Amino acid sequence: xxxxxxxxxxxxxxxxxxxxxxxxxxxxxxxxxxxxxxxxxxxxxxxxxxxxxxxxxxxxxxxxxxxxxxxxxxxxxxxxxxxxxxxxxxxxxxxxxxxxxxxxxxxxxxxxxxxxxxxxxxxxxxxxxxxxxxxxxxxxxxxxxxxxxxxxxxxxxxxxxxxxxxxxxxxxxxxxxxxxxxxxxxxxxxxxxxxxxxxxxxxxxxxxxxxxxxxxxxxxxxxxxxxxxxxxxxxxxxxxxxxxxxxxxxxxxxxxxxxxx
Numbered sequence: 001x002x003x004x005x006x007x008x009x010x011x012x013x014x015x016x017x018x019x020x021x022x023x024x025x026x027x028x029x030x031x032x033x034x035x036x037x038x039x040x041x042x043x044x045x046x047x048x049x050x051x052x053x054x055x056x057x058x059x060x061x062x063x064x065x066x067x068x069x070x071x072x073x074x075x076x077x078x079x080x081x082x083x084x085x086x087x088x089x090x091x092x093x094x095x096x097x098x099x100x101x102x103x104x105x106x107x108x109x110x111x112x113x114x115x116x117x118x119x120x121x122x123x124x125x126x127x128x129x130x131x132x133x134x135x136x137x138x139x140x141x142x143x144x145x146x147x148x149x150x151x152x153x154x155x156x157x158x159x160x161x162x163x164x165x166x167x168x169x170x171x172x173x174x175x176x177x178x179x180x181x182x183x184x185x186x187x188x189x190x191x192x193x194x195x196x197x198x199x200x201x202x203x204x205x206x207x208x209x210x211x212x213x214x215x216x217x218x219x220x221x222x223x224x225x226x227x228x229x230x231x232x233x234x235x236x237x238x239x240x241x242x243x244x245x246x247x248x249x250x251x252x253x254x255x256x257x258x259x260x261x
Contacts, residue, residue, distance in 0.1 A: 071096055079104055087114055090237070090255045097251035098243075108230055109237040116211040116235040117185065118259050126150050126181035127253060130170050130194035130216075134187050137250025140257035147185075149253075152177050171197035178208070187213045189249030192221040199225075199232050211235040213252050215244035 075092045078101065087109065095103050124146035129135040135151040138144065152158050152173035161172040170191035178184060178201045188195040195214045202208045214229045216222045219242050226238045237252060238244075 068096075075101075086259060089258060090114075090252055093251045093255035094239075094248050097247040098245075103239060103243065103248070106239045106241055106243060107237065108240055110235045112235040113211055113237050116209070117256055120183070120185050120211060121147055121256055122260055123183075125183040125185055126177070128152075128174065128177040128181060128184045128186050129249075130174060130188045131190040131246055133246035134189040134250050137189075137247060138187075138253050140254035142257035142260045143253060145260075150177060150181070167197070168193040170194035174198050175201060178202070178210070179205075182207065184208075184210050185213070185253070186210055187249050187253055189213075189215050189244065189246035190217065192216040192218065192225045195225050195229060196221075199229060199234065202234055203232065212237075213249050214238045215249045215252075217244040218242060 072092060075095050079088065079092055079095065081088070091104050091107055094107060095101055121143060127135075127138060127143075127147055127149040129138070129149060129151040131153060132151050135149045138149045153169055155173065155176070157176055158169050158173045161167070161176065162169045165172065167175075168191060171193040174186065174188075174194045174197045178186070178198065186198045188198065195212070195216050198210075198212060198214075202210055202212075212229065212234050214226055214236055215238055216225065222244065223241050226240055226244075229236050229238055230240075239248065
């Protein structure tokens with residue numbers, strides 16, 4: 001199959017920006033005479049994501065019952081196999097939720113994240129969510145068999161704490177939830193303030209062995225808070241930068257159903 005992919009090249013004071021669709025690679029000034037491996041990789045990632053998206057978009061499925069499985073099969077055939085197994089399955093589900101292959105290059109996770117999640121979900125725990133959209137998106141039967149998804153965003157106690165402490169309801173809900181349920185998995189798909197509060201409670205109050213799915217979305221504090229999560233020492237998975245969201249966060253929880261007995 002042959003495909004034509006169009007690119008835009010913009011020259012800026014600090015370097016060159018190459019974009020194709022939603023994928024962007026940036027080459028700083030000073031890289032004109034050579035191209036470091038890191039820059040080569042970023043350009044490859046941008047091109048790969050665009051081509052993969054184009055290929056997947058052109059495939060049709062008439063049977064509605066097979067659409068999800070067909071989508072996952074397409075992603076599985078395109079995502080590189082030089083990736084940690086079984087985390088590759090989690091990445092595939094995240095790409096499916098995002099509808100964009102470029103998410104695969106933005107995912108970061110700690111070495112202990114997968115075993116920590118399997119242990120917690122296998123033993124049974126509270127899956128503490130920052131938004132109702134995340135909670136509603138957790139539907140995998142094998143996950144919900146021994147675990148309960150909870151969101152305290154709209155509880156009266158949460159509203160009272162948020163007003164009294166001058167914090168967001170998202171942060172208040174996570175604070176109350178972590179203090180109420182010690183056996184938790186924290187899932188953040190919306191609010192950077194909720195992720196920041198989760199990290200603070202886990203580190204400052206102690207006694208937690210809590211994996212964190214930290215994927216808030218937005219242009220205000222989201223990228224910075226996710227970088228703090230990466231260096232926090234907490235077992236985590238995140239999507240670096242401004243991207244993320246509740247569907248991706250929920251899909252990561254659902255993906256663990258495959259690994260639960």
